[in-house]
Amino acid sequence: MRRGARRIPRVPEVATAFALTFLGASSLDAQPLTLLTTTDGPALTSQGPIENEEILLLPSSSNGVEQLISSRAWAILLGDADGNGRLDDEPTEIDALAPIPGTTRLSIWDLAFSLDVDRPLRAGRVLRDGDLLRLTETGQIEVLFSEEEIAGALATFDDVDLDGACLLPDGSLIFSLGGNIITLSPGLAADNGSPLIDDHAVLMLTPGAPRAHVLHSGLEMIAMANRALGTSYVSLIDVQGLEIDPHGSGEDLLFATGLRNTPGAGTVLTTRDGGRVAHLYGRPLVPATFGFVDSEDLNALALVPCATPPPSLRLLTPEVSAAGDLDIEIGCGGPGRRGRLLASSLTGTKVTTETIPGLGGAGLLFLDRSDALFRSSLRSPKTWFRADGSGRARVTLAPPGKLAGTSLVLQAFVQETREASYPVLVRVTD
Numbered sequence: 153m154r155r156g157a158r159r160i161p162r163v164p165e166v167a168t169a170f171a172l173t174f175l176g177a178s179s180l181d182a183q184p185l186t187l188l189t190t191t192d193g194p195a196l197t198s199q200g201p202i203e204n205e206e207i208l209l210l211p212s213s214s215n216g217v218e219q220l221i222s223s224r225a226w227a228i229l230l231g232d233a234d235g236n237g238r239l240d241d242e243p244t245e246i247d248a249l250a251p252i253p254g255t256t257r258l259s260i261w262d263l264a265f266s267l268d269v270d271r272p273l274r275a276g277r278v279l280r281d282g283d284l285l286r287l288t289e290t291g292q293i294e295v296l297f298s299e300e301e302i303a304g305a306l307a308t309f310d311d312v313d314l315d316g317a318c319l320l321p322d323g324s325l326i327f328s329l330g331g332n333i334i335t336l337s338p339g340l341a342a343d344n345g346s347p348l349i350d351d352h353a354v355l356m357l358t359p360g361a362p363r364a365h366v367l368h369s370g371l372e373m374i375a376m377a378n379r380a381l382g383t384s385y386v387s388l389i390d391v392q393g394l395e396i397d398p399h400g401s402g403e404d405l406l407f408a409t410g411l412r413n414t415p416g417a418g419t420v421l422t423t424r425d426g427g428r429v430a431h432l433y434g435r436p437l438v439p440a441t442f443g444f445v446d447s448e449d450l451n452a453l454a455l456v457p458c459a460t461p462p463p464s465l466r467l468l469t470p471e472v473s474a475a476g477d478l479d480i481e482i483g484c485g486g487p488g489r490r491g492r493l494l495a496s497s498l499t500g501t502k503v504t505t506e507t508i509p510g511l512g513g514a515g516l517l518f519l520d521r522s523d524a525l526f527r528s529s530l531r532s533p534k535t536w537f538r539a540d541g542s543g544r545a546r547v548t549l550a551p552p553g554k555l556a557g558t559s560l561v562l563q564a565f566v567q568e569t570r571e572a573s574y575p576v577l578v579r580v581t582d
């Protein structure tokens with residue numbers, strides 16, 4: 153996208169309650185919200201292992217995080233982004249997440265994100281770790297804020313990596329950095345108390361402003377964390393995730409630190425009252441609430457004003473051979489719901505997508521309707537499922553022998569809600 157042609161919708165009069173909160177106008181206690189996060193490295197929950205590129209959601213009703221976007225979904229959503237002929241383009245890590253202002257759905261299409269390392273794409277294009285990106289439903293990757301633009305706003309020649317990000321309805325960006333930088337701007341240095349802007353500082357860039365300004369210096373953030381945790385840390389390693397605090401009365405921010413295996417790790421803090429442990433759904437945002445077995449560090453924070461995730465599709469069998477069974481768990485969003493699992497073969501690296509009118513949730517069909525496997529999955533009674541009392545269903549499929557060495561795309565459809573899961577990629581071994 154051209155610089156200056158930013159496509160963040162401005163929605164002042166129907167601003168999400170986030171914006172109202174940020175402007176000090178209301179409290180969000182009644183707003184249905186879902187917290188999204190990512191981890192800095194692979195993690196283990198009571199439900200099983202998670203990878204660091206997965207986007208996790210913490211539902212108000214559950215005992216831990218669940219997948220919104222799995223690594224197997226990323227492979228399909230991004231397609232063959234680097235043009236090497238393989239669907240191997242999962243991001244290494246998502247280190248910033250920010251809902252597009254005005255969204256009311258829990259959807260990858262309405263989530264801005266940043267990568268943790270530079271990523272070369274085809275035709276010489278590179279996604280920078282300092283870019284704030286957005287994936288479109290047509291498979292394009294838009295740059296909402298470029299690394300160059302952020303470095304310019306910081307007046308620095310140092311490398312910039314966006315580590316925490318939060319978007320406001322007026323187009324402003326609140327952010328933190330993955331590493332320290334030196335600013336050449338005397339005004340910004342004075343604002344920060346030093347030309348060294350460290351990776352704990354929280355900054356804000358407003359539309360049209362030539363420079364970012366400091367909301368909280370690094371020392372302030374460390375002091376607020378120590379107050380919240382009763383600790384005396386001189387470093388939090390990093391301020392890794394940022395979001396507006398829905399329970400704050402003004403410009404309060406939720407933040408996640410880089411602390412790991414030490415008191416305060418895996419805990420969301422808030423700048424409210426000079427530093428507290430954050431609460432959501434009436435619970436403290438601590439490792440046990442997330443269901444982490446260890447105290448993982450949280451790499452991104454995002455609150456979406458929607459309490460209904462799309463159906464989920466999780467492979468319980470990491471690898472499947474043509475002779476073996478593929479066990480799949482489907483999150484149906486409610487007990488007793490019926491639906492079906494559909495599949496198509498993947499030939500080459502082309503993943504067809506089409507919009508189906510009336511289809512909610514993830515909202516796109518990624519399956520090839522002309523494929524023989526799709527037609528047989530449509531006919532087979534084995535692809536039907538019904539959710540148990542917890543809203544989950546299990547399906548076991550046995551890939552036919554002729555599929556050995558091929559890849560499949562799977563998607564679940566829930567009949568009652570006309571919702572689709574994100575697709576997952578399954579490689580069938582020989």
Ligand SMILES: [Ca+2]
Pocket residue numbers: 231232233234235236237238239240241
């Ligand atoms: Ca590739």
Ligand SMILES: [Ca+2]
Pocket residue numbers: 246247248314315316391392393450451452
């Ligand atoms: Ca981060």
Ligand SMILES: [Ca+2]
Pocket residue numbers: 280281282299311312313
């Ligand atoms: Ca960079």
Ligand SMILES: [Ca+2]
Pocket residue numbers: 247248266267268269281282283313314315330
């Ligand atoms: Ca980044």
